[in-house]
Amino acid sequence: MATVEKPLAAARYVPPHPPRGEGPVPVWRGLIGERARTAVYGWSERAFETWHMERNVLGIRVHIPLHPDAVQHVLLDNAANYVKPDMVKKILAPTIGRGLLSSDGADWREQRRIVAARFAPAAVDTLFPAFVGAARGTAAHWGRGGTIDMAEQATATTMRVISDSLFAGDARLTSKAAIDHIAAAIDGVAEARVQVLLGLPLFPMTPKGRRGRRGQIYLRKTLAAVVEDRRRGGYDDFLSRMIEALDAQFPPEEARALAVDNAATFYLAGHETTANALAWALFLLSEQPDLQQAAAAEAREALATGEGDPGLPGRLPLLRRILDETLRLYPSAPRIDRQAVAADRLGEHDVRPGDIVSLWPWLIHRHRLLWEDPDAFDADRWTEARSAGRHRFQYLPFGGGPRVCVGMRMAVSEALTVLSHWLTAWRFAPVPGREVRASGLVTLRPAGGLPLRVTPRD
Numbered sequence: 166m167a168t169v170e171k172p173l174a175a176a177r178y179v180p181p182h183p184p185r186g187e188g189p190v191p192v193w194r195g196l197i198g199e200r201a202r203t204a205v206y207g208w209s210e211r212a213f214e215t216w217h218m219e220r221n222v223l224g225i226r227v228h229i230p231l232h233p234d235a236v237q238h239v240l241l242d243n244a245a246n247y248v249k250p251d252m253v254k255k256i257l258a259p260t261i262g263r264g265l266l267s268s269d270g271a272d273w274r275e276q277r278r279i280v281a282a283r284f285a286p287a288a289v290d291t292l293f294p295a296f297v298g299a300a301r302g303t304a305a306h307w308g309r310g311g312t313i314d315m316a317e318q319a320t321a322t323t324m325r326v327i328s329d330s331l332f333a334g335d336a337r338l339t340s341k342a343a344i345d346h347i348a349a350a351i352d353g354v355a356e357a358r359v360q361v362l363l364g365l366p367l368f369p370m371t372p373k374g375r376r377g378r379r380g381q382i383y384l385r386k387t388l389a390a391v392v393e394d395r396r397r398g399g400y401d402d403f404l405s406r407m408i409e410a411l412d413a414q415f416p417p418e419e420a421r422a423l424a425v426d427n428a429a430t431f432y433l434a435g436h437e438t439t440a441n442a443l444a445w446a447l448f449l450l451s452e453q454p455d456l457q458q459a460a461a462a463e464a465r466e467a468l469a470t471g472e473g474d475p476g477l478p479g480r481l482p483l484l485r486r487i488l489d490e491t492l493r494l495y496p497s498a499p500r501i502d503r504q505a506v507a508a509d510r511l512g513e514h515d516v517r518p519g520d521i522v523s524l525w526p527w528l529i530h531r532h533r534l535l536w537e538d539p540d541a542f543d544a545d546r547w548t549e550a551r552s553a554g555r556h557r558f559q560y561l562p563f564g565g566g567p568r569v570c571v572g573m574r575m576a577v578s579e580a581l582t583v584l585s586h587w588l589t590a591w592r593f594a595p596v597p598g599r600e601v602r603a604s605g606l607v608t609l610r611p612a613g614g615l616p617l618r619v620t621p622r623d
């Protein structure tokens with residue numbers, strides 16, 4: 166159902182961002198300290214107003230194009246020339262192997278074809294009850310409210326959704342152990358990244374690295390067991406159908422490995438990113454009570470019109486603008502890397518075979534020449550009138566081109582459904598004196614969780 170857009174006159178709010186120096190940051194700063202742990206830390210002012218940067222990272226040439234035309238060239242126009250970098254594959258291999266996210270060429274195409282139907286609009290609509298069930302299930306534990314870590318709650322919710330919608334509600338994927346091991350595996354990436362950059366073997370050296378390795382092993386073992394159960398029969402879920410399709414398409418050994426790789430890929434890519442989007446949206450709303458009130462009123466009306474109707478997200482235009490703006494300011498994936506296969510040109514810049522091309526939603530989404538008042542939260546920049554004339558590739562929370570996030574529709578629908586249920590019944594306020602910072606290398610999370618004061622709405 167089409168809903169009339171009502172722009173909201175809101176006070177200007179600028180969420181805090183990492184400090185920005187004047188000049189370029191030395192490359193070594195990416196190997197130790199906060200910048201090695203947090204992708205969005207340590208950028209200079211210049212990075213938000215130039216069109217192209219180039220670095221030499223330990224002998225590897227890295228291009229950082231910031232002009233949307235160049236982004237479009239890499240992700241769409243000449244996408245075949247830009248593959249997932251060997252380095253990224255090496256870092257991700259122990260966790261997600263060569264599944265959809267980390268493969269290229271014919272292997273990628275075949276896997277994408279196999280899963281695409283599950284994420285078409287009509288198929289995503291069938292997941293709606295899973296979104297509602299998870300949103301309600303999580304909130305059922307909030308009692309009379311209090312200070313609650315909403316990053317943790319968001320993760321528990323999206324994990325439940327992914328388990329219910331793709332893995333027949335397998336309880337092994339939503340256990341406390343699973344949550345802890347995944348968090349450790351993600352944290353361990355920082356150490357693996359430095360080792361791969363230095364050409365060292367992947368060997369956990371610090372307690373964090375060791376916890377990360379244990380997390381990866383737990384994850385792979387659990388998913389291998391989940392896959393084996395499907396092979397024995399008696400299931401009819403996304404995973405069992407994917408296993409059948411892989412068996413029909415790939416040699417037996419490869420099909421076996423790809424089944425676990427993709428189970429891990431969908432389990433991780435399908436919940437962590439959405440959980441971060443939910444957490445950042447709640448943070449931004451907690452800081453803007455009037456906007457939160459307006460979103461809650463919209464949600465209440467939309468739910469009253471048809472709570473069990475998968476058309477619900479379409480009746481939440483304000484919340485949709487809030488989500489779009491959340492993903493602009495806090496893109497769950499702050500960087501998207503590619504490696505050039507053959508020589509090419511990006512605008513005036515030569516690209517050599519093997520060069521890395523790093524696309525940075527974090528920088529492009531806050532670029533001064535692309536956005537008005539880029540660091541400020543402004544949901545109304547997403548009204549139709551103000552979106553007119555905007556370049557398609559200046560906003561890429563879900564990537565773009567043939568490798569655009571396959572779960573995009575699901576993520577948006579899920580996030581809007583969960584937020585509308587929570588906002589209708591609860592009010593979220595900041596914990597006084599607590600600063601919220603972004604952290605993370607692969608995905609952008611609130612550092613140390615997101616405790617908020619949660620109280621029932623009357």
Ligand code: HEM
Nearest residue numbers: 266434435438439442497498562563564568570571572576
């Ligand atoms: C707010 C939530 C989400 C965000 C911000 C997000 C972001 C992204 C981005 C930026 C990419 C492109 C990476 C690249 O080009 O290198 C991507 C790819 C992918 N996403 Fe998502 N994602 C989200 C939710 C989901 C969900 C719910 C699923 C599945 C259930 C999913 C599964 C995948 C997969 C499998 C790929 C790889 C696609 C391919 O290479 O063909 N994502 N996602």
